[in-house]
Amino acid sequence: MQHYFLGIDNGGTVAKAALFDETGAEIAIASETVPFSAPKPGFAERDMLELWQANCRIIREVLQKSRIPSKLIAGVACTGHGKGLYLWGKNERPAYPGIVSTDTRAWEYPLRWEKDGTAQTVYAKTFQKILACQPVSLVAWLKDHASEVIERTKWVFEAKDYVRFMLTGEAYAEITDYSGSGLLNIRDRSFDSALLEAYGLGDLYDKLPPLVHSTDLCGKISASAAQATGLVEGTPVAGGMFDIDACAVASGVIDEQYFCVVAGTWSINEYLSRRPVTDGNIMMNSLFCMPEYYLIEESSPTSAGNYEWFINFFLDKEKNEAAEAGLSIFEFAERMARHIAPEDCDLVFLPFLFGSNYNPEARACFAGFSARHTRAHMIRAVLEGIVFSHKTHIDKLLATRTPPLAVRLTGGAARSREWVQMFADVIGLPVETVLASEPGALGCAMSAAVASGTYRDLREAAAHMVKLGSRFEPDSAKAGMYLKKYKLYKDIADSLDHSWKGFSPQTPSTELPS
Incomplete structure (x- = not known):
C-alpha cells in the first residue's frame, strides 16, 4: 500500500502544507498568508491562535485537493522559521503574541552581552554569535519590559514546535531549532541551567520542553486536532526540524560534500561538518537533523x-x-x-x-x-x-x-x-538545482517518513525522495x-x-x- 507524508512549513508570513508520496512526489499543496503586525518600531508579531487556524485550513485544503484518504497518511511533521519566540501560557492559551524572526526590538541585548563579556562566556557552550531575533534576546527583553509575560509562561516554543504541540497536545523541544536559540548548550546537547544563569535567565529552565530529535515520534494527532484538520486521530507526528535543516535534507545535502544555499527572504548558506567551527568567524553552528553533524551557517535577510x-x-x-x-x-x-x-x-x-x-x-x-x-x-x-x-x-x-x-x-x-547561472559565475562553483517547489515541507515530510518506519533513516529517505534538476558550471x-x-x-x-x-x-x- 502506498504511504503519504504531510509536511507543514510555517515561514515568516506564509503557512504551507504539502503532501508527498514515498518517492518525494508532491501530490498537493496549500498555502495561506499569515500577516504580522508592527505595533512599535522593530516589533514583528502575529496572533498565535490565528496561525493555528490558518494551519488547520491549509491542511484541510491539501486533503481536499489531493483526494487522498486521510487514513493513508502515515506521518506528519512540521518545520518553520527559526529564531523568533512563541510562548504558551499556564492558562493553556498563548502567553504573548508570536514573535517572528524579523523582530529587532531586542537589538541592544547582543551588544550589551558583547560589551560585558557574557557573549564570550556563553560562546564556549553555544558556538554562535548572539542575534537580536534569537529567543534568548527576546526573552531577556520581555523579562525587562513585560516580566508578567514570563511569569505566566508554561512553555517556550519555536514556531514549528508550537504547531506540533497544537497537533498533538504534547510539548517538546526539537533539538535542531533550539540549537539556534541561544538557550541550548550545543557542546553538551542539552539545556543547561548555568548557561541560562549567565544571561540572567535562570528562571526559564523549567519552561523549556523536553528535548527530542527530528525523526523521533513526538505524539500523535489528537482528537481535537483531527476534528480541526481532517487528519485521522492517532496519525504519528515526528519531531520535524528547523527550516534550514529541512531545505538541506530536501536538497540531498546529507554529508560534507555539498553546500546548501537557500535564496528566499533570508540568504541561507550552509554545510555539514562533524566538528563545529569555533574560531568566531562563522555566524552560527547548530545541531543538524542527522546527529553526527553540525550545521555550519552564514545567513542574513538579504536574498530574494x-x-x-x-x-x-x-x-x-x-x-x-x-x-x-x-x-x-x-x-x-x-x-x-x-x-x-x-x-x-x-x-x-x-x-x-x-x-x-x-x-x-x-x-x-x-x-x-x-x-x-x-x-x-x-x-x-x-x-x-x-x-x-x-x-x-x-x-x-x-x-x-x-x-x-x-x-x-x-x-x-x-x-x-x-x-542560477549568475550564482555559478559569481561564486565560481558548480550550482545544482533541486526539483522541489517546497523544500522545507519536503524535508520535514522526510522526517515523518522515518518516524513512521517507512525508511530507516534520513539517508535512506533522501535516496528515495530527493530529485535533482539541472547543473550549471561557472x-x-x-x-x-x-x-x-x-x-x-x-x-x-x-x-x-x-x-x-x-x-x-x-x-x-x-x-x-x-
Whole structure:
C-alpha cells in the first residue's frame, strides 16, 4: 500500500502544507498568508491562535485537493522559521503574541552581552554569535519590559514546535531549532541551567520542553486536532526540524560534500561538518537533523525577498505587459535583465531592505545611477546584489574548509536559469538545482517518513525522495569581470558604514515576502 507524508512549513508570513508520496512526489499543496503586525518600531508579531487556524485550513485544503484518504497518511511533521519566540501560557492559551524572526526590538541585548563579556562566556557552550531575533534576546527583553509575560509562561516554543504541540497536545523541544536559540548548550546537547544563569535567565529552565530529535515520534494527532484538520486521530507526528535543516535534507545535502544555499527572504548558506567551527568567524553552528553533524551557517535577510519587493513596488507597467505576453512577472523581468550584458551594468544594489550582513543599521540602496540607466539595469543590479550578498557569506564558509563538489540551490532564485547561472559565475562553483517547489515541507515530510518506519533513516529517505534538476558550471570568462564588480559592491557597503546612524531604526514591513 502506498504511504503519504504531510509536511507543514510555517515561514515568516506564509503557512504551507504539502503532501508527498514515498518517492518525494508532491501530490498537493496549500498555502495561506499569515500577516504580522508592527505595533512599535522593530516589533514583528502575529496572533498565535490565528496561525493555528490558518494551519488547520491549509491542511484541510491539501486533503481536499489531493483526494487522498486521510487514513493513508502515515506521518506528519512540521518545520518553520527559526529564531523568533512563541510562548504558551499556564492558562493553556498563548502567553504573548508570536514573535517572528524579523523582530529587532531586542537589538541592544547582543551588544550589551558583547560589551560585558557574557557573549564570550556563553560562546564556549553555544558556538554562535548572539542575534537580536534569537529567543534568548527576546526573552531577556520581555523579562525587562513585560516580566508578567514570563511569569505566566508554561512553555517556550519555536514556531514549528508550537504547531506540533497544537497537533498533538504534547510539548517538546526539537533539538535542531533550539540549537539556534541561544538557550541550548550545543557542546553538551542539552539545556543547561548555568548557561541560562549567565544571561540572567535562570528562571526559564523549567519552561523549556523536553528535548527530542527530528525523526523521533513526538505524539500523535489528537482528537481535537483531527476534528480541526481532517487528519485521522492517532496519525504519528515526528519531531520535524528547523527550516534550514529541512531545505538541506530536501536538497540531498546529507554529508560534507555539498553546500546548501537557500535564496528566499533570508540568504541561507550552509554545510555539514562533524566538528563545529569555533574560531568566531562563522555566524552560527547548530545541531543538524542527522546527529553526527553540525550545521555550519552564514545567513542574513538579504536574498530574494529584496527582488520580490522591487518587482511589487516598481514594475506595475511590466506586470500588465507580462500578463499580455502570457508570462509571469518574474519571467518578464528576467527577460529584461537578459538584454543588459553584465559588463554593461555598472549600477550597484545593496540588498539590505530587511537587514544586512554588514551593519545592523544598514539600509538598501542603489549606487551609481546615471541618465542612461533603465529599469532593466535596475533589475540586473538587484539580481547581482543579492548574489553578491550570498558570496559574502559563502566566502566565509570557504575560508573554513575545502570547496564543495557543488552548491545545491533552492528558493526563488532556483526557478530562474539566468539567475542560477549568475550564482555559478559569481561564486565560481558548480550550482545544482533541486526539483522541489517546497523544500522545507519536503524535508520535514522526510522526517515523518522515518518516524513512521517507512525508511530507516534520513539517508535512506533522501535516496528515495530527493530529485535533482539541472547543473550549471561557472563561466571562467566572466570570473574577472564579476570579481571586479563584487569588489565595488563591498567597497560601497563599507564606505556607507558610518552613514547609517543618521537613519531611524527600521520597522518591519507587514508586506515582507515569505
